[in-house]
Amino acid sequence: MYIAGVTQPATHPGIGAVRRATRLVLAPANAVLAEVGAHASLLMQALYWGLRPPYRVRLWIEAMDFVGTGSLFIVGLTGTFVGMVFGIQLVDGFRQFGAENQVGAVVGLALARELAPVFAALMVSSRAGSAMTTELGSMRVTDQIDALTTMAVHPVQYLVVPRLLAGLVMTPVLTMLFNLVGLAGAWLVCVQMLGLDPGVFLDKVRWYVDADDLGQGLLKAAVFGFTIALIACRHGFWASGGAAGVGRATNRAVVQSAVAILVLDYVVTSLVTGQGAP
């Protein structure tokens, strides 16, 4: 407290320097924690408002249509080419030690467990996730989200919940599509172009790829899809700074989603297989 006429104790200049240095050192950790906190806060709100009526089924279906139907072409296209490339590489590699009849098994397992969920999620992130951030960000900077609030419509319930649900449900569906077209692409290259026996190829797929492998992939896809939507909504929902701010938010959302997919891929794989955990 300042008292007139009483000399205040001076702060040692060194203390200020230490404070600044500490703030500087802790800034990255602080930023990470703030980011995690923002996501957790939005997630909690979404869970709370998602369980409360009204249930806007029409909005859920629209969001699923946007994430799912809207991504069919891009997921189908990338799935086909990933399968074809993988087929070429495996035939080329396995021929060196005469194991090309195992190509069907490896393609099937790799697609089901890893390639399909990761690539489908990356496609969903770059197409639907970025669009979610841009749309919500534009709504935020033009006061449309505040307008919802003033009309007594909770914006998390109206805007975020349907998108999270769409990410959670539709990314596994797109992953199944990726599995199918990826396998078809690999079959085309391996059997039609590189001369593998079609019966052996398909038999190895049937023999080695079981429901657990597909389940692992679908579990990953659900985790990725939900995370992508959460990251996209968090950045759009709290965007600021006009058009440039929306651009920055979209950029951050896409980068964070891609990193999150790869990190979560390791985490889920480790948990499911019980290996690789510290």
Next chain:
Amino acid sequence: MANVANGARTARGLRPVRWLPGRPPPPDPDPDGPVHVAVRDLVKRYGDHEVLRGVSFDVLRGRINVIIGASGSGKTVLVRQVIRLERPDAGRIVVDGRDIAALDERALGPIRRKFGMVFQMSALFDSMTVYDNVAFPLREHTRMPERQIRERVLDRLAALGVEQAVAKLPAELSGGMRKRVAVARALVLEPQILIFDEPTTGLDPLTSRSVDELIVRTVERFGVTAVVISHDMASVFGIADHIHYLHRGRIELSGPPSVFLETDNESALAFLRASGVSPEALRRAAGRAAG
């Protein structure tokens, strides 16, 4: 300043309310009395920056209450607290006798339905047509059949003179039309209090005056209480029943427009003169009008 004698309209049975920073705020009003919303000692901080430093004022029922102040004085922040888009750090906001300052989101739902807000840039949903924008609150909050919704929407749009734009998207409308549609949307659930955030900003003078007329006609026709944030002084003295001057996070001066013509509050006078308004000239004009 043709409407400088608005003070006469304001004076209909209403005593000017004036208090200065440092004095204790007046007690909470009677819920059925002339005060619709009472704000008491409202404080809002962003980090170390205290934007509102103990704001107290009354919003008079059925009147046009205008909040003026320089850019950055906290007008929009103040109104965001009043409608509880943000939670104030301290103070009370008493709406119809109930303090809403600390209510949670669930409890705020019915309170928010008492308010309608027209944002500065109108905030129409750009993916919906004009019709769907205005129908939106009805579809969310009522079980009206679509035929009845259509009747209500077309009635509101016709009352505001934009019924011809019913099938258009907001991007296809002019600024003035967007404002009218936003008013129609804000009115469709029949709120008691209508808030306008800088309604004439970015509009040309003619459109600005038509928006002023729109506010006056809306209050008269629908009997709502209006809160208008503005620093367009031509507009303020044209429509206000009651003016609150916000300066450095506090209400420095409150009262009907006539109070501002007689004030010796230096910051209010400086603000008026900087806005191109000369209280002396206004007094002379008022005298000529009375004579």
